[in-house]
Amino acid sequence: GENVEQHPSTLSVQEGDSAVIKCTYSDSASNYFPWYKQELGKRPQLIIDIRSNVGEKKDQRIAVTLNKTAKHFSLHITETQPEDSAVYFCAASQGYGGSQGNLIFGKGTKLSVKP
Amino acid sequence: GAVVSQHPSWVICKSGTSVKIECRSLDFQATTMFWYRQFPKQSLMLMATSNEGSKATYEQGVEKDKFLINHASLTLSTLTVTSAHPEDSSFYICSARAGQSPHTFGSGTRLTVV
Numbered sequence: 001g002e003n004v005e006q007h008p009s010t011l012s013v014q015e016g017d018s019a020v021i022k023c024t025y026s027d028s029a030s031n032y033f034p035w036y037k038q039e040l041g042k043r044p045q046l047i048i049d050i051r052s053n054v055g056e057k058k059d060q061r062i063a064v065t066l067n068k069t070a071k072h073f074s075l076h077i078t079e080t081q082p083e084d085s086a087v088y089f090c091a092a093s094q095g096y097g098g099s100q101g102n103l104i105f106g107k108g109t110k111l112s113v114k115p
Numbered sequence: 116g117a118v119v120s121q122h123p124s125w126v127i128c129k130s131g132t133s134v135k136i137e138c139r140s141l142d143f144q145a146t147t148m149f150w151y152r153q154f155p156k157q158s159l160m161l162m163a164t165s166n167e168g169s170k171a172t173y174e175q176g177v178e179k180d181k182f183l184i185n186h187a188s189l190t191l192s193t194l195t196v197t198s199a200h201p202e203d204s205s206f207y208i209c210s211a212r213a214g215q216s217p218h219t220f221g222s223g224t225r226l227t228v229v
Binding site for chain 1: 157160161206208217221
């Protein structure tokens with residue numbers, strides 16, 4: 001089955017700096033890669049996602065890149081703000097093409113943005 | 116946007132009793148629902164996947180007789196934790212999809228078994 005590795009487990013940056021979180025996946029059949037932000041005790045919030053037919057996607061301060069050959073994808077947050085502090089999870093699934101699309105999550109990265 | 120309502124948000128129960136958690140899709144028909152468990156400071160672990168009107172598919176290591184999942188309609192799925200024990204204390208969260216739409220998560224249920 002799919003296995004998703006996520007690094008680093010914790011990340012501390014100064015406000016205004018960039019933050020990068022990296023994930024690798026094992027199943028070449030995975031074709032959908034969402035990123036979630038989760039605050040303590042709350043539901044995960046989808047912040048950006050990318051399909052396997054795209055190499056990069058950007059939404060304001062957030063971007064995701066995907067390297068299908070190497071089976072890794074990364075989240076980039078620029079101009080970080082204290083409110084970006086949370087736990088971020090990457091996930092992989094065969095979400096498109098007829099599969100039910102189970103999400104397999106990475107272990108999470110606790111991002112702390114210091115004012 | 117799509118909304119999934121999950122109840123209760125927290126529950127405390129005695130060891131040996133059963134607890135039912137509900138997830139409802141409020142404004143869409145959820146063809147597939149997923150149940151996850153999240154222990155403190157850990158990731159979300161998929162427990163099972165259910166399609167409306169079918170038996171749930173459980174992940175390896177998840178006891179189907181202990182975690183009963185019912186997906187009786189396109190808007191409702193329930194998870195019943197039977198004979199709960201302290202080690203079942205966790206954050207349980209559902210998600211739902213309509214076809215190939217992105218997952219919509221419920222707000223989660225904090226279960227504490229005493």
